[in-house]
Amino acid sequence: MNGDQEVRDGVDRETVDAVRNMGSYKYGWATDIETDYAPKGLNEDIVRLISSKNGEPEWMLEWRLTAYRRWVEMVEPSWAMLNYPVIDYQDQFYYAKPKSMTQKPQSLDEVDPKLLATYAKLGIPLKEQMLLAGVEGAEGVAADARRVAVDAVFDSVSVGTTFKKELAKAGVIFCSISDAIREHPELVKKYLGSVVPQSDNFFATLNSAVFSDGSFVYIPPGTKCPMELSTYFRINAENTGQFERTLIIADKGAYVSYLEGCTAPKRDIAQLHAAVVEIVILEDAEVKYSTVQNWYPGDENGLGGIYNFVTKRADCRGDRAKVMWTQVETGSAITWKYPSCILRGNESQGEFYSIAIANNYQQADTGTKMIHLGRDTRSRIVSKGISAGHAQNTYRGQVSMHPRAKNSRNYTQCDSLLIGDKCGAHTVPYIEVKNHSSRVEHEATTSKVDDDQLFYCRARGIGEEAAVALVVNGFCKDVLQALPMEFAMEAQALVAISLEGSVG
């Protein structure tokens, strides 16, 4: 963006500067570490190799091969408003592992100091007792009260998982998915692919064939997970795709808050990332899933960056199950991501809060799906998109009320803000209503966040913009503050940016 560009009415200088400053990517350095690669390209042998590297049982290999055979016959989707060069799937490494991880470390003490230093530099010290040392808890909350268990994934492998023992005491299983396949095959067999089937879509199918690592979470019935869980994904190796797979199961009455962060070095060549996240939520259980997506976005001329194709889906299988997706999307050259909720259980609830910021030549096509199947189900979508520079930002969403989903309710609000006249902001919602007792409201204006709350604020002398900021911040704040370390501050700053100037 031009430095002396005129700022139009309604967008204050701070917002413009804040967005512009996002161009300076803080996590663009690489770790110099010896890495073992699988041969370049993709074929059945590579799938077998990944499976054997992970020490998987035969059924898992078969599962992968089935996915691979389906993928070969699939066509890459082109419906998103994204424009990128053809991806050569044979010109990628599908597996990269630091040499020091050849023998899996038994505890964090045995992990290569270079890897630990990498995470420390990213602000994720992989040490239990001082996890948040030096980071002030927001609003005076004592640091030790905000412990977060971390699973750290480096290229294709999980480096280590903290607080495993303490979590085990509560019955919570938190480990890498490769460990889970070996140690908890009954759970993995039962739930893997049950939310995002093997051949769900092109990118999910690719992931099903070649996923290398990721996190596994199981919260037993009636258990509130004693701390927040988090996975930090780092791409380090060049020319390597990352394909992580996350599976979260909240059994009846369970609760967990899960956080995800990701970064990658600055490189001139675009890198592929195709992840799958599956969440199973049983009766009365609740899952909060928060993401600060900060993959390398490419430089100011659109060179390099991560191509981010992600399938995330939560299945509210039981009555009164609840899921909340919160995403702050600031990175990636290409974002293709639609965290979805299947509201199968009666009175189940799905929420989606998203802030997507695209600058320079970034392109984001992101949104959500709310599939209402059970009666008295509720969903809420709040999406804020900001485009700057030459970026294109698209909200794409679906709200579907099935005939059986009586008395259900959806409220959707999408706001877009353009900064500069070279960028684009688009809204592509699909609304399907098949019963008459449900109410669906979609709007792309800022004048009606929630009339009652807004009226309450306004009646007390708070201006419209401040009132909307207050209302939106009100329901975002809990989730955003729960994000670990500097992410919380960063994400909060981003929310403020997204609201300023978006009213009126």
Next chain:
Amino acid sequence: MQAVRTAAAARLAEMGWPTRRDEYWRWTDPATFAAEEVPESEAFRVERPIFSGMDKLRLVFTDGVFDAAASDDAALAGVEISRLANAPKWAVDAVGSLEAAGQKPVRRPLAALNTARATDGILVRVTGRATKPLHISYRQSSNTSDAILHHYIKLEPGAELTLLETGTAGARANLVMEVDVGEGARFHHIRPQGRSVGHRVVSAIFARVGAQAVFKSFTLSMNGRLTRNEAMIEIVGDNAVAHIAGAALGDGADDDFHHDDTVFITHGAVGCESRQVFKKVLRHGAVGVFQGKILVRNGAQKTDGYQISQALMLDDSCQFLAKPELEIYADDVKCSHGSTTGAIDETALFYLRSRGVPREEAVALLVLSFLADAIAEIDDETIAADILARLEEWLARHRG
């Protein structure tokens, strides 16, 4: 004209027929529009004439062919009227040009089919202010008629025309109207679609709106087994206005009722205003579809774009499927859209009933108030009153 038809046939051959796999046909099945055989539909014979109290110039098309005996003498000051077959010089390069331009970015094979195979149509050139409305009146006499009509309306700078389009054109109808609204010209279009319950109609309006010009179109649909009304409006001149509105009331008990509005408004100039107002009242398994887009091109600053699509469902078997889209490449714009779906507001109903209004009457009142925003898009009060009378008749017929 043969060259125009050949070019359109080539476009169609290149595009192929529409299918459910096309993005903009996902909710409406185009098969019967493209089928070789016309699905049978009984003509509705006792349709009470609408706009009968108005002074207008009436042109009648029966089963897709101009009916000179039933039509008025085509003489109106400031308006030149001719049939498609006798295209005057001004029309030769014009006919088909807006349809061809409107094939991007989304293909519209049924419109190309229309240009290639039109059975008839009128070409209208308006050079001044028309002293009375032009009325295209469609009639259906055969249960298997296939009407393919192609009209071209050209409004020279500063010209004004009100166009009324009424009735059922055939058991199956494919209607294309190209409208070129010159600088400062004003075009009003009012279209109550016909009453025969089983007919199928696909219509497309391709409009080009010049600087300071006004384009306004309103459609009322109350019957028809399958209706697809498309509008592609391209605003090319600064400070122009384009409004398009529709009210659809469907009762699936008469026959199937599937009603689809697909609207694309493109802002290609500075300081223009567009409005899309679409309301649907559905009962007994009726299906409503709305696909609307506001596209603001780079440089089309100071755009004011608004779009609302709403469905009122009177019972549990209906469906409303909507895709309200925004595609914006300019930063100094005000664009918004809204879409709501739901049942009759029980609180409002209770309020009316507690004041002694019988339930059926209360429902009728709430339906009319739901449709009010769309009806308000009709400027002429006499026309609006006639449309309202039609609505009230429908509500009286579809009680309980």
